[in-house]
Amino acid sequence: MGLFSGIGGFELAFARHGAECVGLCEIDEVARAVLTARFPDVPLYGDVEAIESLNDADVVTAGFPCQDLSQAGGRTGIKGSRSVLIDHVFRLIAAAEKKPEWVVLENVSYMLKLKGGNAMLHIIEQAEALGYNWAYRVLDARCFGLPQRRERVVILLSRTQDASQVLFPAGRVEPNVDDHVGLVSPQSVYGFYWTEGKRGLGWVKDAVPTIKGGSALGIPSPPAIWNPATGEFGTPSIADAERMFGFTPGWTEPASASSSKAGARWKLVGNTICVPMVEWVCKQIMAPRGLEALTDALAETARLPLVAAYGIAGRRYAVNVSKWAITAPPPQLGQFLVDSLKPLSVRAASGFYSRALESTTIRFADGFLTSLASYIERSKLASSLS
Numbered sequence: 382m383g384l385f386s387g388i389g390g391f392e393l394a395f396a397r398h399g400a401e402c403v404g405l406c407e408i409d410e411v412a413r414a415v416l417t418a419r420f421p422d423v424p425l426y427g428d429v430e431a432i433e434s435l436n437d438a439d440v441v442t443a444g445f446p447c448q449d450l451s452q453a454g455g456r457t458g459i460k461g462s463r464s465v466l467i468d469h470v471f472r473l474i475a476a477a478e479k480k481p482e483w484v485v486l487e488n489v490s491y492m493l494k495l496k497g498g499n500a501m502l503h504i505i506e507q508a509e510a511l512g513y514n515w516a517y518r519v520l521d522a523r524c525f526g527l528p529q530r531r532e533r534v535v536i537l538l539s540r541t542q543d544a545s546q547v548l549f550p551a552g553r554v555e556p557n558v559d560d561h562v563g564l565v566s567p568q569s570v571y572g573f574y575w576t577e578g579k580r581g582l583g584w585v586k587d588a589v590p591t592i593k594g595g596s597a598l599g600i601p602s603p604p605a606i607w608n609p610a611t612g613e614f615g616t617p618s619i620a621d622a623e624r625m626f627g628f629t630p631g632w633t634e635p636a637s638a639s640s641s642k643a644g645a646r647w648k649l650v651g652n653t654i655c656v657p658m659v660e661w662v663c664k665q666i667m668a669p670r671g672l673e674a675l676t677d678a679l680a681e682t683a684r685l686p687l688v689a690a691y692g693i694a695g696r697r698y699a700v701n702v703s704k705w706a707i708t709a710p711p712p713q714l715g716q717f718l719v720d721s722l723k724p725l726s727v728r729a730a731s732g733f734y735s736r737a738l739e740s741t742t743i744r745f746a747d748g749f750l751t752s753l754a755s756y757i758e759r760s761k762l763a764s765s766l767s
Contacts, residue, residue: 382402382403382404382406382435382436382438382440382441382442382481383402383404383405383406383441383442383443384406384429384432384441384442384443384445384469384470384473385406385407385429385443385444385445385446385466386405386406386407386412386416386444387407387409387412387444387649387652387653387654388412388415388416388419388628388632388633388649388650388653389405389415389416389419389420390444390626390627390628390653390654390655390656390659391442391443391444391485391487391654391659392405392420392423392442393419393628393656394627394656394657394658394659394660394662394663395440395442395659395663397656397660397663398660398663398664398667400440400663402420402423403423403424403436403437403438404423404424404425404426404435404436404438405420405423405424405425405426406425406426406427406429406432407425407426407427408427408428408429410639411636411639411640411645411648411649412636412649413425413427413639414635414636414638414639415632415633415635415636415649417635418635419632419635424436429466429469430466430469432469432473433473433476434473434476434477435473435474435477435481437477437479438481439481439482439483440481440482440483440484440485440666441470441473441474441481441483441484441485442484442485442486442659443467443470443484443485443486443487444486444487444488444653444654445464445466445467445470445486445487445488446463446464446466446467447463447464447488447489447492447652448461448463448464449461449462449463449464449465450464450488450489450491450492450495450500451489451491452489452491452495453593456495458495458496458499458500459492459499459500459503459504464488464500467486467504468507470484470486471507471508471511474511475511480511480540481540482539482540482541482542483537483538483539483540483542483666484508484513484537484538484539485535485536485537485538485659485662486504486535486536486537486538487533487534487535487536487654487659488500488533488534488536489532489533489534490519490532490533490534490687492534493519493534493685493686493687493688494687497684498684498685498687501517501534501536501685502685504536505685505692505697508538508692509692509695512540513538513539513540514538514539514540514542514543514544514691514692514693514694515536515537515538515539515544515691515692516536516537516544516545516547516548516549516689516690516691516692516700517534517535517536517537517548517689517690517691518534518535518548518549518688518689518700518702518704518706519532519533519534519535519687519688519689519704520532520533520534520535520658520704520705520706521556521704521705522655522657522658523556523558523588523711523712524554524556524704524705524706524707524709525627525655525657525658525661525706525707525709526657526709526710526712527588527625527626527627527655527657527712528572528587528588528589528625528712528713528714528716528717529588529589529590529591529592529625529626529655529712530560530585530588530589530590530591531591531592531655532591532704533654533655533658535548535658535662537662537666542669543672543691543693544691544693545672545676545691545693545698545700546669546670546671546672547662547665547666547669548662548665548689548691548706549672549673549674549689549691549700549702550665550669550670550671550672550673550706551670551673551706551707551708552673552674552702553674553675553701553702553703554702554703554705554706554707554708555703555705556703556704556705557705557708557709557710557711558586558587558588558711558712559586560585560586562744562745562746563746564746564747565609565746565747565748565749566586566609567609567610568610569586569587569609569714569715570587570606570607570608570609570714570715570718571584571585571586571587571606571607571609571714571746571749572584572585572588572589572590572604572605572606572607572714573585573589573590573604573605573606573607573745574590574593574602574604574605575604575605575616575725575729575730575732575733576602576733577733577736577743578736584607584743584745584746584749587711587712587713587714587715588712588714589604589606589617589625589714590604592604592622592625592626592650592651593651594644594647594648594649594650594651594652602644602647602651603616603617603619603622603647604616604617605725605729605733606714606718606722607749607752607753609748609749609752612752612755612756612759613722613724613756614722614724614725614730614753614756615721615722615723615724615725616722616723616725617717617718617720617722617723618719618720618721618723619633619646619647619650620719620720621717621718621719621720622647622650623650624717624719625717626650626653626654626655626656627655627656627657627658627660628653628656630719633646633649633650634646636649661706661707674689674700674701674702675700675701676691676698676699676700676701677698677699677701678696678697678698678699679697679698679699683699686699686700688700688702688703688704689701689702724760725756726760727757727760727761727764730753730756730757730760731757733753734750734753734754734757737750737753738750
């Protein structure tokens with residue numbers, strides 16, 4: 382059963398491994414158009430507050446709203462009007478005669494920092510009150526081969542199983558990407574956000590920063606990409622962005638019939654989950670390989686760890702793992718760029734360039750800003766000649 386289904390990332394991942402979806406829940410009409418097209422035979426519900434049953438589901442998934450927990454959002458916390466809707470997951474579990482064996486939740490990793498991690502503590506306390514064991518782990522989408530630096534916390538609850546046996550199967554896996562700002566490789570392409578101010582997420586080699594649903598102004602906000610070999614600056618197509626989440630290109634096309642807004646599909650994609658990440662969790666649930674990580678018992682007053690922890694039989698443990706679940710080849714952004722980049726406009730490039738020069742927190746590799754300045758001048762010249 383999928384709650385807060387969005388465009389069906391959870392459901393698609395589980396379906397790829399033989400699971401049958403018994404219900405979807407999504408209040409956004411544009412997202413519902415995608416779900417109706419992609420899961421035509423599955424019951425689709427609207428407001429989670431109105432649902433009364435989990436349809437005897439064995440697994441419940443929920444990428445619950447992040448607006449109150451995001452670093453870029455209101456930072457209200459788990460009691461905010463949007464993120465507090467997670468409580469309906471536990472309301473439904475408590476009311477179910479047949480309780481789900483597994484519950485898989487997902488949200489922004491910043492929730493572990495915000496207000497001392499109160500959001501995670503709130504979830505854990507509700508899970509333990511219902512008799513569920515739990516584990517959580519922050520995962521970087523790049524470890525699954527996706528060219529996107531997207532860190533999300535996956536929270537796994539189990540009624541009878543030890544959830545740590547699922548989320549921590551390989552000990553400590555070190556990242557195999559180079560996030561240090563240094564010399565530019567002409568064989569690589571680089572992602573950054575042209576909408577950023579003087580502070581931000583910076584840039585990424587062979588990947589893009591976390592793809593967002595839109596800017597604070599409500600306009601489409603695809604990341605920008607720089608190819609140092611050609612001096613090209615542009616933004617990817619929505620189809621290529623879908624690839625960066627593990628969807629087939631065109632997955633959100635049904636949304637076009639429900640909304641004519643230019644950023645409608647970008648909003649859907651920016652708010653979804655990376656499908657390969659969920660597939661990994663699904664495979665682990667089907668065949669857990671056991672806990673292979675260093676653990677330390679947490680004192681009752683200890684703050685929850687910022688990366689990973691688990692609880693079983695009322696006891697809680699910190700887990701010494703990285704945000705990399707598996708050892709995979711480094712992602713290659715260029716392989717996901719099937720469509721031509723849309724050239725970055727002079728206005729967008731110039732605005733970003735001015736802010737980057739004034740920033741004291743964002744660092745770029747040697748040659749990046751010089752290349753951007755050259756691109757701006759070439760674009761101005763081309764515009765004047767056209």
